[in-house]
Amino acid sequence: MNSKTDTVQDRQFANTLARGLELLLCFTPQHSLLGNKDFAQRTGLDKATVSRLTYTLAQLGYLRHDKAQGKYRLGAPVLSMGYPLLASMNLRQVVRPWIQALADEVRGMVGVAIRDRTSMVYLETCRSEADSAPLIDIGAAFPIMASANGRAWLARAAPPERDKALNQVKVLYPQLHARHIAEVRQAVRDFAQRGYTSSPGIVQPGRLALAVPMARPVNAETVVFNCTVALHGRPVEPLRAQLGARLITLVRSVEVAMGLA
């Protein structure tokens, strides 16, 4: 989700930098090839500004020019950019075999995510080979208020921090906020009782997602574990309780292994 930088007017704000980053955020896995006109449409910037930005980003390697198509693709530096962050989360290396084992056991997907403003971003994901849902990859982002992950983050956050995050959603995506606010409030109460949050799967219908946040931050981030399975006609309730218990156990074990418990 792109942030709406044009609302920010203060002088401290480096507009050109923000716009350049916004161009990078225009790409999606489905739209991996974009031209100056596409950028102008998506960002509302004029063509001259866009071509200056794409020129600069291409010089620096962040965009690759596809001569045949006259458009741009993302360049490899966008991956290097987040690499130190990924690498600093040595948590990922620790948990990988465990989340793979859980994914295999429940025949679903297990992921680890952190918050990015109004979204949750995946740091690591594992999927059972028996699960036919599309693979969700590192860096994939989901709305904080609609996903089990996001609700777990909100439930774990101290009330002022939670309100700040919810307010960000309200300002940028008022409809999303209105649609989900009651569910988020309920999720916060559920979490206090059960220790996990849940939501219907976002990517595909007929799925159930559960999430458990770690008790303490890692590198100043609240890390959330989640697990998504296809219902295959099974009743939600016993399954939810059973998966919730499994996921809580996994997260508590990770905390012990990381010396956080």
Place this chain on the structure above:
Amino acid sequence: MQGLCRQSRKAAPGQEQLFWYIKFVPSPAAARPHQMFSTSLANGLKLLAAFKVGEPALGNRELAERTGLSKASISRLTYTLGEMGFLKYDAQERRYRLGSATLAAGYPLLGSLIAIRQVARPFMRVLADAARGSVSLGLRDRTNMVYVETCRGHEAIAFRPDIGGSMPIWATAIGRAWLAGVDAGEREEALRRIRAGHAGAWRAHRATVLAEVEAFGRRGFCLGRGQWQQDVHAAGVPMRVPIDGETLVFNCGVPSVLLGARTLEREIGPRLVRMVRDIERAYLAEHGP
């Protein structure tokens, strides 16, 4: 180009004209790109690139040291990067950390390569386990190769490359294999960048790099013997099937203690070549050219 710009601004009036004449008149084409280049965007990206593995948090002073930017510019850029989610201020440590938007920005690139990554993964896993090393797939970034997929074998504990990890073309098997796999024009362009930006490293590695590129014609793979990570030796093989118009390269790196004298050349290299051909066949069968 930024350097030139600053230099001419500081110069005395008469000199300024001379600078301008020397630097720009002989190549009028250069003047236009110079105006097109947005320094503030470049500086913001430079700030993000200042973060290295093992130093997840940086203060204002370290950022200034690493980027050469003034304190005023840094505070303006960090503020903007913070608002955009690319940096995060750790109030307790009074330092910046990379924000999760840096991960989100790379996601569409990984996603656009998902077809080849998914096809390749099972083949990579088999070789990584058999070789007791790691097998990765890389994409070129100017003078570097960047991993877009990686599989670790059971015993490769200390050596932990990951998606987004980046390494110089000249020092690595994967980079040398890229040089060997692309056409002469692309190779020259990359070598020009290396000579211009990394003259010392190029002098030190030139002979080895050229010998490896030459050897590729005979054996179908290139080698790196610990010139990047001392205790890791590796073989690299470029794909013949371009992906999104790019030559992607596979490598297989093995801790040198696990290698016999000629294991890399006799076993790992040829196995990697076979793996890449198998992956290409599977990819074409599933997705077409």
